[in-house]
Amino acid sequence: MKYLLGAVDTVPLLLDGLVTTLLICGLASILALVGAVCIVAARRSGIGVVVWTAKVYVTLMRGLPIVILVFLLYFGVPALFDLGRVSALWVGVLALAMNGAAFQSEVLRGAIARLPNGQTEGAYALGLNKFQLWRLVLTPQVLPIALPALAGEIGFLIKASPVLSLITVVDLTRRAQQVTMQTFDPLGPLLAACFLYFLLIGSISWVSRYLETRLTVGRTR
Amino acid sequence: MTSSTPAGNKDIREVAISLDQVSKWYGSFQVLQNVNLNVRVGERIVIAGPSGSGKSTMIRCINWLEQHQSGRIVVDGIELTSNYRNVDAVRKEVGMVFQHFNLFPHLTILENCTLAPIWVKKQSKKDADAVAFEFLEKVRIADQAHKFPGQLSGGQQQRVAIARALCMRPKVLLFDEPTSALDPEMVREVLDTMVRLAEDGMTMLCVTHEMGFARQVADRVIFMDRGEILEENVPDEFFSKPRHERARAFLSQIIH
Ligand SMILES: Nc1ncnc2c1ncn2[C@@H]1O[C@H](COP(=O)(O)OP(=O)(O)OP(=O)(O)O)[C@@H](O)[C@H]1O
Ligand SMILES: [Mg+2]
Secondary structure, three states: HHHHHHHHHHHHHHHHHHHHHHHHHHHHHHHHHHHHHHHHHHHHOOHHHHHHHHHHHHHHHOOHOOOOOOOOHHHHHHHOOOOOOHHHHHHHHHHHHHHHHHHHHHHHHHHHHHOOOHHHHHHHHOOOOHHHHHHHHHHHHHHHHHHHHHHHHHHHHHHHHHHHHOOOOOOOOHHHHHHHHHOOOOOOOHHHHHHHHHHHHHHHHHHHHHHHHHHHOOOOO | OOOOOOOHHHHOOOOEEEEEEEEEEEEEEEEEEEEEEEOOOOOOEEEEOOOOOOHHHHHHOOOOOOOOOEEEEEEEEOOOOOOOHHHHHHHHHEEEOOOOOOOOOOOOOOEEEEEEEEHHHOOOHHHHHHHHHHHHHHHHHHHHHOOOOHHHHHHHHHHHHHHHHHOOOOOOEEEEEOOOOOHHHHHHHHHHHHHHHHHHHEEEEOOOHHHHHHHHHHOOEEEEEEEEEEEOOHHHHHHHHHOHHHHHHHHHHHHH
């Protein structure tokens, strides 16, 4: 009970950490989605080298522990190119986005594969061009299929973000540790952080479910 | 023009589609072998032949869903080449109805019908809606306009697909086995719709094994096998005394 009260009391102390986590994960998710679309486009381009590069990228990202990627970007790359100190925050955004793009591209690919047959030829036969096909016919159908899994990927990304505390980013997790050190309370701040992570990830899946029903309203398959 | 056009007095009509020595390969397999075909404005042609004979491939070449590799295809005076402007121009003139309807499940019936007129022909939504209702009336399904395709029966969906194609006011309609994915009790309503289109003078190319339909509306039946057109004949003769032996074999199969 004492610990729970302590946890509630420490929530305000963690808010700046929460803001940092939100900022990094928000930006990274958006960049990841853009990257994922590019990867899917590359894999569908039919141009040998481009397809191959995209595949290799996805395989690498899926196999690489995210800590290693973060260290490579924060320590390795600046040393290699003599860049001096780089912003830990932006490295964090980039690392999560690079990783997320690979996973999200797989989600999109899977969703595209589940579209009903004949949509493309139906659209082309009506005279739509490729851009209109994607904008008006395929994407509106892909999104509701992909949404739950995309939300899951964003959840993973949030859960991976504490790794950035290893490179001096003061995110929610790091902030909780700091408060622990200041208050000598080993549990309260961590419980508070748990609560905030749950809230964050829970609200994302809630939003995705809401959007999913909005997007599929009225139609039966 | 081939000499086998049965109704010689129609020959003055202008040519809507002409295929001249058209060939196509999938790898080393030749799907189309020097296909020659002229379709005149207002003509109704039924294409028959065994499975895998290249019927779908041939009509899909006419709106460039498949690309031929040699020969010439000219639609309404526009030659199909890899020039995208020509392809777009041809697709505006040619509508297509598919075996599995290919309606857009995320759009209502009305939106299915207005999508292309709005985006391809740049019609206003109001005009497009008006045209869509006109054709939905014609296929007798206007009362379902605000439903989604998944809420309609197969026969209704196919009629919507026909209306959707008509909304672009095509000069030619291609049908690829429009009734073969339907439950038997729904075949009639789709065929009736097609007969009415034929009566209105629409130029039609139909891949179908519906012999009743062929007898009722077709000017010519084209028999294809192994990528070749083996026989062109008037329906009555084609069905009662086909000239080609493979056509006889084919007919004896589909009659039973
Ligand atoms: N994309 C493709 N790649 C390779 N072969 C193909 C492809 N599409 C079709 N074929 C082959 O080309 C031949 C002709 O196919 P097509 O679909 O035109 O036949 P069809 O006369 O319409 O047959 P069905 O009555 O079964 O619809 C078939 O042998 C088919 O296996
Ligand atoms: Mg076919």
